[in-house]
Amino acid sequence: MTTPFPFSAVVGQDDLRLALLLNAVSPQVGGVLVRGEKGTAKSTAVRALSALLPEVAVVPGCRFSCDPTAPDPSCPDGPHERGDGAARPARMVELPVGASEDRLVGALDIERALAEGVKAFEPGLLADAHRGILYVDEVNLLHDHLVDLLLDAAAMGASYVEREGVSVRHAARFLLVGTMNPEEGELRPQLLDRFGLTVEVAASREPEQRVEVVRRRLAYDDDPAGFAARWADEEAAVRQRIVAARESxxxxxxxxxxxxxxxxxxxxxxxxxxxxxxxxxxxxxxxxxxxxxxxxxxxxxxxxxxxxxxxxxxxxxxxxxxxxxxxxxxxxxxFSGEGDGDGDGGRDDDPDPGPGGPGGGGQPGPEDGDGSASPEGGDGGEPRTSGAGAGEQSAVRAAEPFRTKVLSVPGIGTGAAGRRSRARTEQGRTIGARRPQGVLSKLHLAATVRAAAPHQRARGRSGAGLVVRRDDLRQAVREGRESNLVLFVVDASGSMAARQRMSAVKGAVLSLLLDAYQRRDKVGLVTFRGSAAEVALPPTSSVDAAAARLESLPTGGRTPLAAGLLKAHDVLRVERLRDPSRRALVVVVTDGRATGGPEPVALASRAARLLAAEEVASVVVDCESGPVRLGLAGRLAGELGGSAVTLDELRADAIAGLVRDVTSRRAA
Missing domain, CATH: 1.10.8.80 (Magnesium chelatase subunit I, C-Terminal domain)
Incomplete structure (x- = not known):
């Protein structure tokens, strides 16, 4: 077993070390969430903490770490008599992000339960972590159904496993420690609140401190045992201080x-x-x-x-x-107790000194950055540029986000559990049964009994017990919801550059990003303007990053719509190789115009048909405004095989029919 990096040797990160030590002194604090960029010793510090924790007394032979002075009366390995017990080091159990439900809560031996009627239970990680630390690295990437189980265990201090009439309960009180990189996505609010403390960590910008970090790490990698021995006195002092603080x-x-x-x-x-x-x-x-x-x-x-x-x-x-x-x-x-205060309740009445909106107004002019009117029509009077340079307008702020209706991918997928589109998942309602493939996780009892019943006489059954063999077992097929990749393709050209319009467009995309966060989707952002398209944000689980890129997005120039669609096609091709089970929904935000280069409209049509040929689900958010509407976005939606919705309709009940429209267009 590799010698852990000494806790005392961690350079800097005072808040992180203090939060972990406070939980060691008082586990009732409720754990700690460590947020920060990669390479900041988050996992190193957490793993080093376990070596400082005092030993725990347990009932000998109990797989659930019962306290000998107060054994759990419902322990599956009980009942236990009170006694002195045996001391062992406190455990730190790591929960992998991709763990199964059975690995977390434990598993029943279904064959023995059916054939012999006994509760043959194999404890999971929650049992191992009882009276110790449960550590989840990249906790923000944990699947929703595992998060639900963690929430239940943290709230009740116990884990319940109930399947097909067999019930097991055991104590599960643990110190929950999680680390995460916010760039990869945020936590659900319910789980966030379960962490007692949180700390933000970042790499030091002081050269001397960074030198010391490298020096200690290299020394540890060369000789872990020798490095740990050099810090043994400091580790012992911290351990003694934890014990003294616990006693006081x-x-x-x-x-x-x-x-x-x-x-x-x-x-x-x-x-x-x-x-x-x-x-x-x-x-x-x-x-x-x-x-x-x-x-x-x-x-x-x-x-x-x-x-x-x-x-x-x-x-x-x-x-x-x-x-x-x-x-x-x-x-x-x-509220220091030195007086009743001045009666203002500590209210901060200082208004925000910052500007209410972006400074500097643009000059009115044609829509496209080259000074010529678009042959597809135009909305007169839109600002053209600011100080950002010819053909480009500085970024405007997004309008207030609003609640949108659900945009889903048609059909039934098999992607990661989420809350957007229909899928075959481990959770959800049972719709059928099949033979198990690999380890049996969700038994379909009725189907299993039906499969075993015709063979009872041939198997020499005698008595009331049902003779069940492996071939009789049936796995439940369940339908739930999956998360998707929502790829935004945003037109940032001159025809979209009016401040009021672009603010509304950004507000709409921000609203859809909020919806993607709630439905546990991955998001990506492609923008196009001038002469090319770019991937402003590769697909990620961090909607924060997408919102930040959107907020700083400038506008101006021609409208290379084809380049935007082709760039989206490239992004989807790469993501399909990385995660083939995650289906995509492309949301194109544009007024439908295509300018610049030879035959821009025809090229955009071919690019749209390329996406449609690969059956990529799509929705076009029509941003066209003004008294004259050309319906170009609707035409683009038809070529994509999707549906079009205006910015106003994005708030209305009309979106409920978008999925039906997509499906009906495909069927036609």
Missing amino acids: LPSVRLGDGALRQIAATCAAFEVDGMRADIVMARTATALAAWAGRTEVLAEDVRQAALLALPHRRRRNPFDAPGLDEDKLDETLEE
């Missing part, structure tokens, strides 16, 4: 003044529910114990707020995490 924790006093500061802080930052107040109280108490004090001070409350509140203030995935420290200090000062 019950004697730490959390006074009414500190409680008022905690409650006022949570109210001032408008966090949902009461979990934040409880976590802050436990964190502040652990901070005092770690510092060797028996009284919680204002500085403990402040530090607890910085660790416990940032991830609870996010209302949607585009909200930047973090805490206004000036507002935090004002709130703590007001």
Whole structure:
């Protein structure tokens, strides 16, 4: 077994180390979520923590780590008698992102359960992690059905496995630690709230500190055991301090003044529910114990707020995490117990000093950046450029996002579990049965009994038991929802450059991005303007990144529609090789014009038919405005084999018929 990197040897990352140590002192704090860019020692620090945790006493031979002083009365390996037990190191169990449900909660031996009527249960990772650490690397990529199971176990402190009349329950109380790179997608709010603390980590920009990081890592890689031995004294000192803080924790006093500061802080930052107040109280108490004090001070409350509140203030995935420290200090000062305050409730009445919108107005002119009117028609009076240079207008802000209706891919897929299109999944309603392929996970009891029943006499059945063999077993076929790749192809040419129109377009795409986040989709962004198209964002699970690229998108120039469609075709081809089971939905946001180059309209038509020939589901968001409408976007949708919807209709019930339109066009 490889010697872990010593916790004490981690350079910098003070907040990360403090959050992990506070959970070691008081597991009731509720775990920690570590957010940050790749290569910042997130996983290294978490794995090193387990070596510092005190040993735990367990019932000998119990697979579920029961406490000998208070054994679980419903333990599958019980009942246990109270006793001294045996000590063992605290475990850190890693949950792989691609783990199955059976691997997480455990599995029943279905054949023995049916043939012998016994509960033959194989514990899963939740049982292994009981009274230890459950670590999930890339927790934001964890499948939804595993997230649901984690939420249930974290809420109840127990894991339940109930299948086909066989029920098993065991205790599952663990310290949940997750690491993630926000660029790869955000967490569901329900799981986010289950982490007691959160820290943001980034690589140091100080050359000397970066040199020390490299020096220590190279030394560790050359001789892990020798490197760990050189840090043994520091590790022992931290371990002893954790033990001392745990022993002093019950004697730490959390006074009414500190409680008022905690409650006022949570109210001032408008966090949902009461979990934040409880976590802050436990964190502040652990901070005092770690510092060797028996009284919680204002500085403990402040530090607890910085660790416990940032991830609870996010209302949607585009909200930047973090805490206004000036507002935090004002709130703590007001409720410091030295007076009743000035009655303003600590409200920040300073208006946003920034501009309400982009500065600098463009000059009116023709739509296309070359100064000539488009032969396909035009919307007069649109601004042409700003200081960004000829043919280009600086980025405008997106309008407020709104709730959209569901856009789905027709047919039934087999992709990753999500919330958009119909698919064959591990979760959902049962629609049939089949012979198992590999390990049996979802037994279809009725189909299994029907398969075994005709052979009972030939198998010499005697008595009430049903003789079941492997060939009789039937797997349940279930239908649920899958996530998709939603690829946005956005027209950023001069014909889209009017500020009001582009703001509405960005608001619509932002709304669809919010919908993609809620449905657990991957998203990608292709833009086209001037003479070419570019992949502004390769397919990713991070809608934050897509929103940021969209916000900074400038406009101007000609309209190379064909280049945009061909670039989308290339992106889909590559993604099909990477993830062949994930189906795509292409959302083209354009007014339908095609200019620049020889025969731009004919070339765009051929590119659209190329996508249609590969049966790529598509929707065209028609951005054409003005008193004269040419219907070019609708014509493009027909060539793509999809449907067109206007910006106004994106909010209306009319979108409910988009999928039917796509299907009917294909059938025709």
